[in-house]
Amino acid sequence: MPNIAVRAAAEGMPAINRRRMLLGLAAASTAAAAITVASAAGCAPVENPELVRLGNRLSDASAEYLAALEEIEWIAAEWKHRWPLAPNEITWPRGDFTNGERDIAGRFLRRPGEELRCVRDVRNLAAIVATDRPLRHNASDAMRARHANWLATAKRELKIGKAYHAETARLRDVSGMDLAKARAAAAKKSLSDLVTAIMEQPGTTMEGMLIKAQAISTYEKSIARKYPFEAELWAAQLAASVLRLASEGAASA
Template sequence: MPNTIVPAAVTGLPQIDRRRLLVGLAAASTAAATATVAQAAQAAAPAKTGETTQLAAPQANPEFVSLFSDLKKAVAEKTAAKDAREWIIDEWRHRWPPAPDEITLPGVAWVINDEVDLAGRPLVRPGEKHARRLYSLEDLAWSAERTAAFVGKARNDKSRAARLARAAKDKRALHLGEAYYREVERIKDASGIRLANARIKAADHEIGRLSTEIMDLPASSLACLAIKAEAAEIWGKNAGFNMRANIGPLGWAWRLTGDILNVTKGASA
């Protein structure tokens, strides 16, 4: 097709041939279409406010949000209760009585009836590997009664003297044990450790109850799913479980929980 010269509309402008005009119109149309697509993509993308991305996905329903808020409060309450308990233990540490030697036995690793501190933790004495084992009041009373009864069955003076000495020793141990256990109970009452333990136990119960309620709710969005996964993580940490090391189905469940959290956090990043 021959090029047709298009006269310039304004005097002084250069003349444009038809081919150059068509090329220019096509380029303009392409640029306009590209701009429209870009605007549509921008409108469909998540809107950012500062550093936070607003997702178009459905958010968690109010019941999930309320329960999870209460769960976090319960976790904070347990932390505060444990801190208060540690303060009591430090405050009363110097007044906690050591068990008299007469009511103790050398410690071993597998025995649970051992000497403890105000917190209930094994109390290992300097230079010893394990906490000492303690005779209970029932054991001390039984020994004292038994050895006293054997005195009258002695067949000679030497045997009688030995049995009298043993009976006196067991009677003394019983008296020492009664004084020790009485002082232990007095300090437990005066220090407030019983109330502190009850406060921790109540927070533990609340964490378990709220976690169960959250897990019983059906998830209807990624946000709901994220809350359920985090509730499971909180419950596991509170119970002291590390199920991820399990190679069976229990480990699968906990690793799945971690994957859910990773995916949901990635979706909201």
């Protein structure tokens, strides 16, 4: 896989940059004078060292998750033309979140000019075959012919479905997509756990507030849900405001 640059916007902030932004935040704050006086008197508070330690891990955790996502994108692009469309025999129109046709990365696959299709799984196809019951002894020839045709069609669709789902499972395996998605899930959990740990640590200075704002902003940019709930944006918007204020203060200092 080629080296792919990780999106810098979502990375954690190095400690030296955080200190520069902290100075900017102090310069932009009306409390800057009080902080200066306290420092001169030798009684400036010291930030919680565990919070600082966790904050310094944020950049690597974010980079690991974003690299895992880039790997998924690379595999999806490499295997796009080898991924089969579901045969028409096992698809229905108007698929939804649970049964819509998907690509090798698990994203919805919409065919040109069509709505999302529903792909019937093996369990559904097998259940249809399992509904077969013997006809009554006095069933007409026409009824027997329709039943035989229905059963043959159901069995053929089951065979096609088994072959399709087996092939797509094989491609996810040999392409490395299953492992890549597992790595991304693990990296996402590690990042989430780290941000949770940062938010649980007590902060004692403005540096602690900056670390927490940085953690929220990094997580929000890394996860980037397409349709977030409005309330989910509030913390990220607050964090972005804090970081912007600190950056502007650092630039003007």
